[in-house]
Amino acid sequence: MNDLQVQQTPSSRQMRLVIVGHVDHGKSTLVGRLLSDTGSLPEGKIDFVKDICERQGKVFEFAFLLDALEEEQDQGITIDTSQIFFKTQKRHYVIIDAPGHKEFLKNMVTGAADAESALLLIDAYEGVQEQSRRHGYILKLLGLTQVAVVINKMDLVDYDPEVYFRIKTEYSEFLKSLGVEAHEFIPVSAKKGVNIAQRAEEMPWYKGPTILEMLDRFEESAPPSHLPFRFPVQDVYKFDERRIIAGRVEAGRMKVGDSLVFSPSNKKGVVKSIEAWSVPEAPVEASSSQSIGFCLTEQIFVERGEVATRLDEVPIVSTTFDANLFWMGKRHLEKGRTYTLKLTTQEVPCEVVEFKRVIDASTLETLPNQDFIAKNDVAELTLKTRKPVVFDLFGQSPATGRFVMVDEYDVCGGGIIITYVPSNKEDKLRDEVRWRDHNWTKSNIKPEERAYRNGHRAALILITGESGAGKAELARKLEEQLFNLNFQSYLLDRRNVRLGVSADLAKADSPPTEETVRRFGEVTRLFLDAGHVVISTSNAFYQNEDADIRLLAQPCPVVEVLLSDDPPPGEYDMVLSLIEAGKAGESAKKICQYLKDKKILIGHNYSI
Amino acid sequence: MDHLDELEHQSIFILREAYKNFKNLAMLWSIGKDSTVLVWLARKAFFGHCPIPLVHIDTSYKIPEMIEYRDKVAKEWNLNLVVGQNKKALDEGMNHTMGRMVCCEALKTQGLATVMAEKGYTGLILGIRRDEEGTRAKERYFSPRDKNFEWNFKDQPPELWDQFKTTFAEGTHIRIHPILHWTELNVWEYILREKIPIIDLYFANKEGKRYRSLGCAPCTTPIDSKASTVEEIVEELKYHTTTSERSGRAQDQEDTYAMQKLRARGYM
Numbered sequence: 001m002n003d004l005q006v007q008q009t010p011s012s013r014q015m016r017l018v019i020v021g022h023v024d025h026g027k028s029t030l031v032g033r034l035l036s037d038t039g040s041l042p043e044g045k046i047d048f049v050k051d052i053c054e055r056q057g058k059v060f061e062f063a064f065l066l067d068a069l070e071e072e073q074d075q076g077i078t079i080d081t082s083q084i085f086f087k088t089q090k091r092h093y094v095i096i097d098a099p100g101h102k103e104f105l106k107n108m109v110t111g112a113a114d115a116e117s118a119l120l121l122i123d124a125y126e127g128v129q130e131q132s133r134r135h136g137y138i139l140k141l142l143g144l145t146q147v148a149v150v151i152n153k154m155d156l157v158d159y160d161p162e163v164y165f166r167i168k169t170e171y172s173e174f175l176k177s178l179g180v181e182a183h184e185f186i187p188v189s190a191k192k193g194v195n196i197a198q199r200a201e202e203m204p205w206y207k208g209p210t211i212l213e214m215l216d217r218f219e220e221s222a223p224p225s226h227l228p229f230r231f232p233v234q235d236v237y238k239f240d241e242r243r244i245i246a247g248r249v250e251a252g253r254m255k256v257g258d259s260l261v262f263s264p265s266n267k268k269g270v271v272k273s274i275e276a277w278s279v280p281e282a283p284v285e286a287s288s289s290q291s292i293g294f295c296l297t298e299q300i301f302v303e304r305g306e307v308a309t310r311l312d313e314v315p316i317v318s319t320t321f322d323a324n325l326f327w328m329g330k331r332h333l334e335k336g337r338t339y340t341l342k343l344t345t346q347e348v349p350c351e352v353v354e355f356k357r358v359i360d361a362s363t364l365e366t367l368p369n370q371d372f373i374a375k376n377d378v379a380e381l382t383l384k385t386r387k388p389v390v391f392d393l394f395g396q397s398p399a400t401g402r403f404v405m406v407d408e409y410d411v412c413g414g415g416i417i418i419t420y421v422p423s424n425k426e427d428k429l430r431d432e433v434r435w436r437d438h439n440w441t442k443s444n445i446k447p448e449e450r451a452y453r454n455g456h457r458a459a460l461i462l463i464t465g466e467s468g469a470g471k472a473e474l475a476r477k478l479e480e481q482l483f484n485l486n487f488q489s490y491l492l493d494r495r496n497v498r499l500g501v502s503a504d505l506a507k508a509d510s511p512p513t514e515e516t517v518r519r520f521g522e523v524t525r526l527f528l529d530a531g532h533v534v535i536s537t538s539n540a541f542y543q544n545e546d547a548d549i550r551l552l553a554q555p556c557p558v559v560e561v562l563l564s565d566d567p568p569p570g571e572y573d574m575v576l577s578l579i580e581a582g583k584a585g586e587s588a589k590k591i592c593q594y595l596k597d598k599k600i601l602i603g604h605n606y607s608i
Numbered sequence: 609m610d611h612l613d614e615l616e617h618q619s620i621f622i623l624r625e626a627y628k629n630f631k632n633l634a635m636l637w638s639i640g641k642d643s644t645v646l647v648w649l650a651r652k653a654f655f656g657h658c659p660i661p662l663v664h665i666d667t668s669y670k671i672p673e674m675i676e677y678r679d680k681v682a683k684e685w686n687l688n689l690v691v692g693q694n695k696k697a698l699d700e701g702m703n704h705t706m707g708r709m710v711c712c713e714a715l716k717t718q719g720l721a722t723v724m725a726e727k728g729y730t731g732l733i734l735g736i737r738r739d740e741e742g743t744r745a746k747e748r749y750f751s752p753r754d755k756n757f758e759w760n761f762k763d764q765p766p767e768l769w770d771q772f773k774t775t776f777a778e779g780t781h782i783r784i785h786p787i788l789h790w791t792e793l794n795v796w797e798y799i800l801r802e803k804i805p806i807i808d809l810y811f812a813n814k815e816g817k818r819y820r821s822l823g824c825a826p827c828t829t830p831i832d833s834k835a836s837t838v839e840e841i842v843e844e845l846k847y848h849t850t851t852s853e854r855s856g857r858a859q860d861q862e863d864t865y866a867m868q869k870l871r872a873r874g875y876m
Contacts, residue, residue, distance in 0.1 A: 242655070290609065
């Protein structure tokens with residue numbers, strides 16, 4: 001290598017390239033050949049591998065250069081993704097060699113999800129196979145569009161242009177049906193080193209680039225700094241006097257002095273500083289894919305999972321959306337089971353509401369009347385989460401529009417959000433709440449100052465259970481105990497609200513309506529804004545109404561205490577048996593302890 | 609952002625995910641360049657602090673300068689250092705002449721297992737990189753180990769879009785690899801840019817020898833090199849290196865699949 005060439009590779013940044021395709025179509029051989037032809041192997045590596053082959057009585061293959069695991073050499077197939085490093089005159093590469101066996105799709109996905117560009121291999125002799133199509137589909141789902149197709153083993157078909165053009169036509173049509181266009185179809189023989197680093201004399205009819213030329217034409221992916229600002233909170237640190245909100249900018253940019261709103265809590269703040277350690281000068285702005293931390297001009301409570309954005313570019317907040325999903329789990333994805341959805345830094349339980357279309361990813365055929373997704377298949381479906389999640393459509397902001405699903409301990413599915421229709425009552429109410437919070441006139445007294453004076457944060461305690469369970473007695477006892485501890489407690493009786501605020505709507509004892517619930521929720525909100533611990537009771541019968549009240553009470557915490565010997569499935573903060581509930585004084589004490597543990601009762605003179 | 613920023617920001621993201629998701633977390637510090645860069649990255653991630661305890665597995669055969677450097681840096685950087693050692697094996701006279709793989713397994717793997725059990729760590733951060741050797745090329749950022757400390761490389765969890773495996777069954781633990789995607793050259797370029805103090809053993813001495821990878825004294829040999837500064841090491845790696853990084857590590861050469869066998873049983 002002369003000095004001029006040396007100067008042409010100034011940066012050690014690596015382009016991330018994945019090589020996919022059907023099993024045995026020659027991926028590992030191609031990678032081995034690329035390493036060897038670009039002089040990227042350490043000294044003696046080829047001899048070392050040849051030596052092992054001789055000792056084990058095997059014929060040397062380029063693929064053996066990468067198969068580090070004994071099992072892989074024995075089976076002759078790649079089991080896991082392997083990352084290999086090499087460089088051309090233009091730049092450094094990391095090649096991700098992904099397995100082509102159907103059983104190892106999750107490993108292929110792992111490799112491809114992180115790549116900037118892809119080579120998809122098809123064996124000229126065998127033609128388009130099951131995994132050729134499945135991998136094409138997965139690349140599309142992962143949002144990878146920089147793809148070139150490599151038609152390998154041309155030596156086995158005597159470098160026949162007819163074979164090349166037949167495969168090219170067939171596979172182009174398949175890609176077209178996915179909405180993908182390949183950059184190039186390159187005929188090669190990885191085994192013989194034809195059209196890899198050197199142009200082939202065997203195929204004068206092919207005028208396109210060699211593999212190395214193609215790689216150097218791919219473009220580095222740029223971080224999405226042009227999109228609306230998206231900052232999912234990863235954690236909040238208080239290692240010293242600073243309270244730092246930490247996370248990664250997933251899209252857009254931000255600078256000191258910007259006003260931000262956090263969803264779903266709708267809390268607002270102004271960026272006071274961007275914090276950093278051991279940097280030449282303190283940063284004043286941040287952009288996409290940077291892991292940063294910032295302080296706000298006033299301290300507000302925000303938690304992991306919330307997403308900071310600009311006020312006029314808020315994301316969607318909902319519990320239902322439609323997605324395209326691929327499944328890699330050993331067990332089928334089914335209705336009626338609960339999974340964990342992980343989207344940005346949010347983690348919520350979720351369920352499948354409807355399978356709209358289940359697809360065999362190797363043929364793109366719809367599997368009719370199928371109410372599950374088997375391993376390695378794909379579907380369009382509707383999901384419902386137990387708590388609202390913050391997201392965007394994948395097409396508008398990829399990093400906040402994709403998610404994984406966890407079954408028990410393992411990530412089993414990956415999906416992208418394709419549509420969202422704000423159709424249900426809850427979404428409508430949530431939009432109203434957001435509008436209300438954005439326009440709310442703020443007092444000079446901050447919620448944190450009230451909390452400091454009162455010794456507690458504002459919160460709603462909802463005591464639920466069947467009629468006769470002892471809710472009213474417990475609520476009265478709790479109000480009294482909190483009051484005696486010098487806390488601002490208030491038992492907000494629904495009947496009292498109906499008697500006055502909702503007197504124009506219905507009689508005090510008739511069942512709740514949407515509007516009476518809304519008014520009760522808004523009155524609760526006012527008491528919470530005043531900093532109180534509000535206590536309320538509700539019949540288990542009216543669970544949907546409770547969901548509305550929770551929504552109206554946000555961003556204050558809602559603590560649900562269920563009185564029951566046989567609690568129905570669901571998430572409760574606390575469950576008390578009917579015998580416990582009968583001892584109202586003791587139960588109230590337990591609730592007080594719980595509120596202390598949850599840092600709602602923080603004690604007087606507590607500094608936050 | 610240049611390529612070092614890209615690497616740094618990704619590693620910080622991983623460190624913060626680990627810190628948030630694991631209550632009982634530790635970081636392995638071998639005193640070598642990679643894990644020292646890792647400690648530096650933790651201080652970046654946590655704004656000058658390192659809230660994660662650092663575990664050093666002392667085989668008692670380490671090159672003496674390493675212990676001196678370790679204690680000095682731990683003091684200066686205000687680190688919470690935990691030293692682990694398999695005293696039982698040492699009392700019974702374990703050393704490399706009993707077989708290098710046997711010795712590595714007893715003093716390093718079992719030494720680590722003992723500290724993990726004592727302290728109840730469920731997450732362990734390590735500074736391994738994919739470009740070091742073949743089995744590490746197949747690692748995940750968050751990589752599960754079973755009850756027996758073993759790595760099932762044939763059935764690894766998928767990892768996509770930076771959503772990591774953070775839930776696991778009782779009795780198992782997760783290895784976390786924040787600089788998995790860095791290369792040896794990246795590490796030295798970063799040391800240069802950040803001016804990270806690195807142990808002298810990496811720099812060429814008067815006899816024209818330097819260590820490229822650090823381990824136990826009897827099993828690690830220095831390479832021929834004139835590179836006596838960080839700049840010169842970067843230069844050497846960029847343009848003049850044709851051997852592999854771990855060529856001076858004797859245990860790797862013990863068996864064709866030495867590292868695979870060691871790592872499957874819990875070696876770093």
